[in-house]
Amino acid sequence: MNALQSEIEKLYSEQLTEWEQFREQALRLNEVKIRTFNFGNPNTGKYVIKTQYNPARAVSSNAKLDGKSIAARKCFLCPENRPAVQREVRLNENFVALVNPFPVLKEHFTIPLIQHKKQEILPYLGDMLDFAQMLPGFTVFYNGPKAGASAPDHLHFQAVRKGQLPFEQEYQLFSSLNRTELYSIGCQSYTNTNKNGRICALQNYGRSCLLMQSPEKETAQRLFQQVYAQLQASTGAKEEPMMNVFTLFENNEWNLLVFPRKAHRPSCFFAKGNDFKMISPGAIDIAGVFVLPRKEDFDSVDEKIISDVLRQVSLV
């Protein structure tokens, strides 16, 4: 049994006992309402999007993320601002794991950097790959600073117990028809620098998704850097291209999935009156679980709205 994984599992069960507020939120997840919507067809690949009615997430969905608002609030990931009851497990020299006090999924952890530094993935991708390997029962993920992160000023990853996010199964089941190996079709942007790694685009998936796979950490990193540079070039972004990133260590290789974004929130988030919907997609939503804090949105959201939201926020 992996020692670090056992440690965070122990932290989770101990925090359930010693932290009442966290326990209430965690127990509430057992009663959360879920709806499941089916997309695709047998020829092009099937996938599902679930919706979750979760009133406790209104604060996060509604969070003001402009520089001024962020600077005005106390950073909830810095040790001095965390509640005394919230304990940590050290993962490596730079990161700790904490239970997420407002979980969206079961066994939901936040993995902040020890220092208060802005959210950016490139310098810390190696750490993220390490965590996926160190925590094989978990999916490790990242919200870009403008793609769903509620603390864009403090670098953090998240981890949830595997088996809760629809994409975890789907990316493996999608047939070869739906996986375009980008370098093998002569795409100029990607080069097959190493036979032990590949980059694929998942097709007919309702949103853009690039998959990088390699049994070698360095190769996985290099493939990610290629995708990053290509997204930067195609969007003209000088800063980090908008993205949600997932890492799973399975079958002795790293599986790195990048969901490129063009917007954080869809137009219905900014609409007035009956057209307003509190839909503010981050990594979990893009991965197949739409978190809806309002009952009226949970009741009214359908396949058409889901497809439209994905189209609006995903880079085509």
Ligand SMILES: [Zn+2]
């Ligand atoms: Zn901080």
